[in-house]
Amino acid sequence: MMPIISRRTALLGLSGAIAVRGASLAVAAAPTDRRFVVVILRGAMDGLSAVVPYGDPGLMALRPALVPPQPGQDKGLLDLGGMFGLHPALSRSHARYQANELLIVHAVAGPYRARSHFEAQDYLESGADHRMTSGWLNRVVAALNVSSSGQAHAIAIGGPVPLLLRGGPGASKDVANWAPHGFAEPQPALYQAILSLNQNDKVTGPAIVAGLRDRGFGHKVLGESEKDKARFGFPALARAAGAMLRAPDGPRIAAMELGGWDTHTAQIDRMVGPLTQLDAGLDALRDGLGEAWKQTAVLAMTEFGRTARMNGTQGTDHGTATVAFLAGGAVAGGRVIANWPGLGRGQLLEDRDLAPTTDLRSVARGILGAHLGLAPTALTAVFPGSEGAQTLRNLVRTG
Template sequence: MLCEHISPTRRAVLGASGALFAWAFMPRFAHAAGGRDPRFVTIILRGALDGLTAVPPIGDPDYEALRQQSAMRIDGANPALPLDGFFALHPSMRNFQRLFRAGQAAVVHASATAYRDRSHFDGQDVLESGFPSPGHVETGWLNRLLEGLPAGERVAPGAAERVRGLSVGTTAALLIRGKAPVLGWAPSILKPADGDLAPRLADLYGQKDPVLARLLQEGIDTGKIASGIDIKARGGPGDPNGMEQMARGAARLIAHPEGPRVAALAFEGWDTHAQETDRLAKLLTGLDNALAAFEQELGPVWKDTAILVATEFGRTARVNGTEGTDHGTGTTAFLAGGAIRGGRVITDWPGLKEAQLRDGRDLAPTTDIRAIIKGVATDLLGANANHLRDVVFPGSESVQAVKGLIV
């Protein structure tokens, strides 16, 4: 069965060929807050999200001067969706606005990891590894979080391995690589095989290789749960249709009573150096539809779900000469789900005056994203504070969990 430690090469093969896992080894978290059966999803936006466009601070008197023609307003040109009077939302995120108003979504503005330089590779390493500096690419913080969670009552007696997480995509994100067994699933980009192919293979392997026959059947079962998604146009993780497809499949798997409870996805293409307006509108539409897909497909378990959307760093406060933005520091993270205490923008707003910008060019970060993750992991999953401090996020002794994120 596919209950293994992930290596990038092995994962690329397994993810592309379909997910395989044994339902009997799926645990529930024994000590989750309030006795609930929670789900936790992390979505990584690779390329660095422009938080000042995704969630524009329309109430800041210096915002329009910095963004000039691309500045958003509630009324008139470049209309934005209202949030709380000071912050607004990009018009492509109407589903998120609906969740925000329902108290099931929140924004974490002026946020960042511990990383303060501007390399995509190093920034993504820090975001996904959970270490305060780049170069730690063996395991990810989400996998180490899984390792430390208490075993659930549904773990099969004597099971050598327990599948706790779900990796979505043909290659596992660093975020979820590690010792904790993880299920891999990727939407198919190939033409569907003839209906009789799987039964023929099962019959062949059943006669020659019972172990492989069992793996094949598990893959078929997994595919049946995650498939049946009616999306007319398929795309990859940087395409709106691809984002929605990945989200729907992931949601169906973690919604299953015996399915994984934690999932990791990565959406590509957020490096908007040029022509940002049109590109970001398309990307944010995909993200927004993906969040709506999770809500729809999770059904009753949505109430116990928290989704974190994070990126490696932000972008410059000023627009460049190609109508885009360059690598920056502070950015925006999103929280969504029925378990989120939403309807608010969580921030210690640093301001946008010249003297308030980091290095005179970037939104200054005031909230450490590790504090947000610690708060969700503690109150939703029952994670141990010492394990979070020492193992999940080494070197984070000064980063205290944000409380009150979970209802």
Template sequence: MTQHLNRRGFLRGGLALGCSAAAFPLISHATFAAAPFDHRLIVVILRGAMDGLDVIRPVGDRNFRQLRPELGQGEGPALDNFWQLHPGLSGLMPLWQAGELGFVQAVSTPYRDQRSHFDGQDMLEAGTAMDSPPEFRRDGWMNRLLAGLPGARSETAFAVGREALPILSGPAPAQRWAPETEMRVSPQARRLLEQLYEADPPFHSAAGTALELTEMLNDLEPMDPAGESEAMMAPPPMMGLPEPEKANAEVSAFAAFAAARLREDTRIVALSLAGWDTHAGQDNAIRRPLARLEQLILELKAGLGPVWNKTAFIAMTEFGRTVRQNGTKGTDHGTGGAMITAGGAIRGGRVLGQWPGLGDSDLYAGRDLTPTGDVRAVAAWVIHGLMGIDKGALQNGVFPGLDMGTNPGIV
């Protein structure tokens, strides 16, 4: 029987050539881009609404324990006489002591009252206000940042999982890759692939990118903690692993690849970590995402070697969680939350932000931590410090309608 092969047939039957449609840059969860400056920026979206009051605990506020009598009782390391770190991040304390870890409390996007994960994440990644023009709401703020950098070019990317990253959507090109995808293509199959897509420039470019990424992975030489180059081990096989082990393997694969690229031409990275929606049994539920976040930061630091000193890492979430614990020893969707910063380029060892208090009259809508700062302003000041981008461009082009306020000196 004669088999006719066209583009659709190839995408449906890609496994016959040892690759899958997932290898093509159609879905993004993390993106890398080269840029004309020497510092590195890593942005992590913490999907599900991280409870900032549990991660960076205001134990010095006399109302805190009364509002959460059965939640967050495990003692964590003291950051100072007011703040306590969740014990699940205790492995980051050497960074705090070295001034390479910091936090910002009582921040949020302009999103208010509806408390929808989808809408909150859309606004977080678009970098807009409630009344921003529609043309800004269609693009992600990181894509607008890339589009405005003279000489910046999209380089390489991959997805950890299958989710999209709206923070990167827009006219600036972005390429994607999933770490569990294997591209084992023979020379003959590669020639067939190139001929198949010759007359279709978008597909020809996508296929070429997927093959180049495969070759690049074989050539990567990450840095070990001692600063010496060593051959990269292949990402651990993920199919068939239990979910916790699979999640850890994904984080390790991403950190190794990201560090290798950031040591070269890549300057900007975005990704997301899920699992922060802790409506019930929060004491146990929050430990897994905290472990992944700690793992990511520590493996990035180890893999980056000296480049860590030029790196700023910021983690942000769509909104915070309720101040009071609920009946299932969890927390519900709230407003004010926290951000995490790390890297040798930041001025850490501090908890920034204006603390609003936890008294009844201090709470937003009688239930939430009142936001006193904007997550967009934090990101904008980091970008300003790293890249020297003009405040006007950040407030009008990257984060439309933002008032950056006073420089908090994060970088």
């Protein structure tokens, strides 16, 4: 451990010449003990497959080949109280639901109504109904810093910093990122020379400073888990995120992403992989967090849902409303919140999609307000134009 610590110390010292807020990533006291994690489910998760409204009489007519067996049958749905059932691949999540640590919001969608993945993901991450250069989670970090003394920080797990956490002009820069890597590393002196060459470069300079800082941080906290064979899988990343967030002086906000949801064909088979990853990932995150799980809320969200009807190739096409998950020891779970629009004749949006009845921003406003203590004005700065989205209440445990 010693060489790693000393190397990190050296690097932090050397980056002191460059103004980067939050360079005290590993040592600063954070202004909150609450942890908040966002999981972007990229590619449009089919909410009607993840949380199946098996009690709706319209369901079977729309997609007979896409509905798992009824609860109680072999590989059947995991019942959530008569109306909804979790996909059988979400068994660990079902246990969390029964422990009142998983809250499901159904028939949810952001304000975007066209069906382009790429536009929708931009809006999902920027938190506005127009393209912005910064992400809403970055503005959350900024809001936390304003309300305290400037020590909150966030971390993007798994490679490039997603738009969700990216800062535009004037946004918080306190974002680190970390991913396992596979190439040999040079000695600290060479890193230092490389940094010196790039010091005045607006693109590479700050990135290298932050990268060196994150490496030191990542090695220190993670230790053994980097040797994990499945280290590139989502559960491994989630476990690493949990370990970083658990550290008393670690980051408090994290973002991760999981793809594989664009199931235009053979959906019944293709859903199993990403759902299993999500299920195991949430469990690994909990495991990594340890006791800090109690102070954690996780929001898992996707850019839009999929068509209620099966398409011609045993899949579904781009749709509108879907589900969002809130998980964590801080969440008042064990419930499905749904103003259910129905799947019958005349109830689908444009006769094709599950109709949205809850604004995704209402969910996000609700959890950010209650869990991280953001005031309504701060929430509107995080989600510009969201004043009309009614903030959901009672999403977190009291007492």
